[in-house]
Amino acid sequence: MLARHQRGTIAIMSLGGPPEVAASILQASELAALRRDWGHCYEISFDRPWWCARRRDTGARIRSGTPISLRDAIKENHAVQPVLKRFRIPEAS
Numbered sequence: 001m002l003a004r005h006q007r008g009t010i011a012i013m014s015l016g017g018p019p020e021v022a023a024s025i026l027q028a029s030e031l032a033a034l035r036r037d038w039g040h041c042y043e044i045s046f047d048r049p050w051w052c053a054r055r056r057d058t059g060a061r062i063r064s065g066t067p068i069s070l071r072d073a074i075k076e077n078h079a080v081q082p083v084l085k086r087f088r089i090p091e092a093s
Contacts, residue, residue: 030067038074040091041083057087 027046034044034051042053042062051070053062055077062077064070 027067034067034071034074037071038078040089041078041087042074044070055083055087056089057084 030051031044031046034053038044038053041056043056045052045054046067049065051064051067053070053074054060055062060077062070062073064073
């Protein structure tokens with residue numbers, strides 16, 4: 001996943017776009033992927049420089065410096081204590 005995004009970022013930069021635009025596109029892409037995969041159980045946000053998730057059942061927060069480490073922390077958190085079904089938002093089909 002990261003390699004795909006790295007190639008995409010390089011392609012954007014090679015078209016003459018500033019690095020900030022490439023970084024912004026990458027961040028938006030990572031945020032969308034996290035929300036797609038975990039948004040039914042966690043509220044996901046990016047508040048520079050932190051990637052954050054808040055459980056929909058208890059409100060407990062997870063904070064990380066990268067989207068990959070946030071995804072890993074969410075997986076670990078959910079494996080130990082799954083978000084209660086009654087608090088989940090139905091997943092889009």
